[in-house]
Amino acid sequence: MSDPTATHLPPEPQHPLPPGWLEVTSMDMDAQGVARKSDGKVVFIDGALPTELVSANTHRKKNNWEQASLTEIHRESSLRVRPGCPHFGLHAGACGGCKMQHLDAGAQVAMKQRVLEDNLWHLAKVKAETILRPIEGPAWGYRYRARLSVRYVPKKGTVLVGFHERKSRYIADMQTCKILPPHVDAMLMPLRALIAGMQARDTCPQIELACGDAVTALVLRHLEPLSDADKDRLRAFAAEHGVQWWLQPKGPDTVHLLDEGGEQLAYGLPDFGITMPFKPTDFTQVNPHINRVLVTRALRLLDAREDERVIDWFCGLGNFTLPIATRSREVLGVEGSEALVARSRENYQKNQAQRQAGKALAATNFVARNLFEMTPEVLIADGAADKWLVDPPREGAFALSKALADIHQARLGAAEAPPLPAGHERWQPPRRIVYVSCNPATLARDAGLLVHQAGYRCAAAGVVNMFPHTAHVESMAVFERAA
Incomplete structure (x- = not known):
């Protein structure tokens, strides 16, 4: 349930409203309309959209907020649309798979961009220098x-x-x-x-x-x-x-x-000449249309060169690792799952074998490691890299960001910083980090560490509409070493 202390609170209504009416001024991360009662209490309203005047039935009360369901619309938002699915709604038995089919698709993206920017600022006091254009794709038939x-x-x-x-x-x-x-x-x-x-x-x-593309x-x-x-x-x-x-x-x-044989499950990244075989229970992106654009933009922002070493943290099957290997000198893919590391090695070898003469993939190594227990010692032992690609699960990359911050603070001579491990003199932090996130709150937390303690600036950030009609916010941020 949303907490109003973590939400950009709506202003109080400027004009008196009829008894029981509420003016919706924003949406929260659960796609609920947010309004304020005459006594100042915040109300989260299922089914309501910003700018609407509504009546709602309260079904949960706390000291400083209430949760309610929409019962009547007195002034409808111009962004309200007819849901594309008969099972969407607030009625009994309605499907819970989507939360935003009643909101115009473009407005959904704008709301998610606001959520990202609000999280970066309110949770980390970080403001991106450039807002990236949202990555969008088909709004229907996307969930593979x-x-x-x-x-x-x-x-x-x-x-x-x-x-x-x-x-x-x-x-x-x-x-x-x-x-x-x-x-x-x-x-x-x-x-x-x-x-x-x-x-x-x-x-x-x-x-x-x-x-997959064919199976x-x-x-x-x-x-x-x-x-x-x-x-x-x-x-x-x-x-x-x-x-x-x-x-x-x-x-x-x-x-x-059930029966051996048949075509292998796989998806392609045609911009890089890469084919990614996978098993049906492996983690792959839900939306392949967006994934192709996402990888292409991430690689463009990373701008890996032929003389550079790159580390891909939380590399999974190699979704980013293998495309990076088409651009750089050397790549290290790090993942917590031994099974996924084995699969990434297989995918690398298969793609290497299929490359044309003179188009070989860069030297690439994959290692399994618990990235939620990262330390400066382990980070330095992995060797310096010119650039990083970071694509963590919802928990984010706190330990990795903290290790980077600890090294920076120790080099600045901060009293509370842990001692630097042996061999740190030859190690340098990456000049650029491209961070792909499926949780704006943990991205903001890690961005705070990178910007305020690790010596980086947030050069750019933007949303990726991986899950249209849901409140899920996927995003991407670029961090550059401060001059």
Whole structure:
């Protein structure tokens, strides 16, 4: 739940409003309209948009804020649009997968840009010198990764497949989903019929979707062994709908193909001549259209040269590492997961083997390391790099930023700084850092360290609309060594 102390508070209404009316002046990070009552208390209103005059039903009260749901609009925002999905809304059973379909797509991006700028300033007192143009793509049919819940409901005599209802543990009765690729959207009802006809319909709680450029993979989680008859039903479905079934009897390590063979799941980065094979449970970006643009912009901002060494922190499968290797002299990819490091090495070798003569990838090494326990000693042991690419999970890159700050502070002679490790004399911090973030709050926290304690300036920042119609804010920031 949003905390008004962490939100840019709305001004008090300039004119008296009729009793019970509220003037919505902004949106919070959960895509709720924000208003202020006559007594000064902040109200967060599901379904309300900025500039609207509304009535709302309060269902949660605290000392300095309330949470409410929209009941009536007295003055509608010019940015309100008709939702593209029949399952979106505040009604009972509404799907909780999207929060912003009622807001114009361009306004969604503007709101996310404001969230990024507000977080940088209010949490870190950092202001980007340049605001990057937002990265945008298709607003519908973009979600190539999804985890769909499955449940057989005996009372209704049906199987539900989809996302959860708003603020509920129940699965929405979805017959369509417009953010999924059209061919997957068309599969929702056939998937329901498939599971309903299986002997294991009571013990299949989840289907995970992973679309590559040419292959659509479905991972079926099943709590009991599947019968031969059920496997045959899956094969018949695969043949009819052109999908590849994977089975997951236990944890993620147990995921395997129903039948060996077939084309490999992969996506391409054509600007760099890179193809990235992956397994359906590997982390890849949800939106491949945006990912291609994101990687291209990150590499342009990084501006890696043929005589430079670059480190890609939180490198995953090598989504940024391999493109960097097409531009630089040497690359180090660092990732916390041994399995992902092994996969990145395989991807590097496959792409290296496919390169044309004279177009070889730069020398690239991958190592597994817990990046949430980074220290100045480990950082210096990894060697100096001209530039960094940082792409952490939601937790951010605090330990990495702190290690960099500690080294800088120690060199300045700060009394509280830890002693510098041996060999620090030959180590230099990167001249430029491109930081890709999926959480503006942790980006702001780390930006505060980099700017105020590590000797950097925030040269640029902007949003990446990876998840249209949701309140999720993906962003990118560039940090340069201060002169």
